[in-house]
Amino acid sequence: MDGATAYIALLRAVNVGGTGKLPMAELRKLAEEIGFAGVSTYIASGNLLFKSDLTEKQVKKQLEAALKRHTGMTIDVIVRTAREMRAVELANPFKGVAYNRIGVLFLDHPLPRDNIRNTKGRKNEEIELGKREVYIHYPDGMGKSKLNIPAAKYGTSRNLNTVSKLADLAKG
Numbered sequence: 001m002d003g004a005t006a007y008i009a010l011l012r013a014v015n016v017g018g019t020g021k022l023p024m025a026e027l028r029k030l031a032e033e034i035g036f037a038g039v040s041t042y043i044a045s046g047n048l049l050f051k052s053d054l055t056e057k058q059v060k061k062q063l064e065a066a067l068k069r070h071t072g073m074t075i076d077v078i079v080r081t082a083r084e085m086r087a088v089e090l091a092n093p094f095k096g097v098a099y100n101r102i103g104v105l106f107l108d109h110p111l112p113r114d115n116i117r118n119t120k121g122r123k124n125e126e127i128e129l130g131k132r133e134v135y136i137h138y139p140d141g142m143g144k145s146k147l148n149i150p151a152a153k154y155g156t157s158r159n160l161n162t163v164s165k166l167a168d169l170a171k172g
Contacts, residue, residue: 004051005051005081006049006051007051007056007170008048008166009048009049011047011076013156024041027048031050040169042162049170056080056081064077086167088104088133089160089163089164089167093128094128099163099164101139103158103160104130104160105133105149106156108154110129110132115149119148123147125137125139125145126139134155
């Protein structure tokens with residue numbers, strides 16, 4: 001696996017609000033069992049780092065299938081390479097804003113612009129589209145926001161602090 005790609009898998013709705021409990025030790029073991037190398041996790045919200053010779057689509061398919069076998073539940077996984085994760089951080093459109101006030105919604109595909117127009121509960125949040133991400137500036141903090149982006153049910157969010165840390169960890 002010398003030429004293996006460094007990947008980050010973001011699991012949707014894992015260890016959040018008491019639902020989808022999956023101990024990170026189990027996730028690491030599962031990833032090793034399906035052949036991923038250099039496996040580690042970061043915080044208990046479903047962030048998996050590893051290396052593989054597989055393509056992004058193959059990684060996603062294998063990991064989702066293994067999670068289904070292990071938990072009996074469908075757990076959606078969003079995959080990015082280490083380089084893509086750093087690019088997400090650097091493409092942040094909200095320069096000068098604290099990273100903990102910026103959320104990134106990760107998706108498998110680019111989001112149509114009309115999906116942003118269909119948001120509900122928007123107060124003072126700013127929203128910008130990335131390649132396969134949606135950047136959200138939460139001036140009052142994520143916890144106080146009532147923002148509802150319809151596409152969020154197909155993706156998973158991380159704050160920009162987590163994005164930056166994952167990019168740092170994945171390159172090593």
